[in-house]
Amino acid sequence: MPELPEVETIRKALVPVLEGRRLDRVLARRPDLRRPIPSGFADRLRGRRIVSVKRRAKYLLWTLEDGCTVILHLGMSGRIRVFKGKAPPLETHDHVVFETDDGARICFNDSRRFGLMALADSDRLQDHPLLATLGPEPLGPDFDGDVLAARLKGRRSPIKAALLDQRVVAGIGNIYACEALFHAGISPRRLAATVVGKRADRLAAATRAVLTKAIAKGGASLRDHRQPNGELGYFQHHFAVYGRAGATCPDCDCDAARTGGIRHLVQSGRSTFFCPHRQR
Template sequence: MPELPEVETVMRGLEPVLNNNHITKVTLNRSDLRIPFTPTLKDDVENQTIHSIKRRAKYILIHFSNNKILAIHLGMSGSMLILKPNELYEARVHDHVIFDMKDGARIIYNDPRRFGMIFTLNNDEMTSHKAFAHLGPEPLSNHFSAVYLKDKLKSKKSSIKQALLDQTNVVGVGNIYACEALYKAGINPLTPCPKISLAKYEELVRCICEVLRGAIAAGGSTLKDFRHADGELGYFQHNFAVYDRKGQACPNCECDVTKTGGIERIVQSGRSTFYCARKQK
């Protein structure tokens, strides 16, 4: 599942392909993904100079000199395949969008579950557009801190795990890294937000950043159906501490798993949470 580190990795993989290049042709193999493609999408981006490529939350943003922005969200199963010039393209199921580049390279957006989104917007809409207006701070920016988070969540009735998944509180953290960060910080995912001390929030913020930075450094971790932006299969980080490890021992665990049952799996607002009840009180 692409979360912030995976999106960052895809963005960095796209950068060298997009720089000093431009899109000559956009091929839409259907009319929508999760939402319809912007009707003017082709006109907005074809043969326009690419200004820069950025990331906001889990969106990849390609800025063009005509003040248009192409926003790409990978959803759950979206991936980008890059074909070098003259590299043979063999169409696959779920290849929904193809970007042909001036130099002959191709970028292919594939998304089996179609939870992704591709749309364009104007530069000046970045703060008002409904996809971005409500978003909280970037976790790796100066706007994200323990003081901010404690204040933001002081009157929330939800658990800390649910709050971390809420993109109005902090962006980019998905189910996997929320579990991992809470484990690392030693916080029970069921803890109501107001019960967490500032000191614990300090620890949590530190752990969120560590977990995200570690995954970015690893080239973006992923699960089954994620592909690396460089055209190769994505790096599969299977060394999560708790995620998808129900019943197993957590790292450096000294307790008897046959007695404790190991890592527990619970469901919070329809999402799986994995945690160690001994280490996360």
């Protein structure tokens, strides 16, 4: 569920809550999520101060003052809620709970338990197995068509599948892959390795633009995503193609009733939406 814009929305909300604060209470209410919560997780965090809250791909990175970094992934259904002042009772699936020295409570809630928590040495963070193979950040200063084309070189899968591969570009999931391809005018079925030159420029620019706009809207709330204050994200109202099979695409003046409008197909087991008229 949460892709880069949703994770970034959560990160931004956590910065003022966590940075510079000490974790006074840490409670792991079950031993595992997608993988076991590291042994002694709560003990290793309790009493530590958080230096920074950053993001890499869809991972949140909480760096502690003692040289240790918490790596946190929301999986498909993970949510983070922040309560200041009096916190309501814990809810079902509130699997990990943190409390800061100024009385904020941070709940990690994940019904499907596809999320994860891990601990890493801050010194060697980039070498951690979860992070080592990630591709470039699409919102990073160096990301452009040339970088993208280089990552796609030799790839014989459809471009849609390649965009979902975190080793190609980091942080893109099913929704934003569909949206970025639409705005770039590229068919999701196109062979990845043929996205070069101007096409790669357009896709890099479209990816950057759609992610940036989604962050500005607080991400997209289809099912699970909430901002940490409980508010919904609003970018779902700005989808051009995702979940809109049969509708007229926003840039088409063609008649959806005649042309079939936005099409749905399944690629490597995942839903793809696109406009065959606009995307080649």
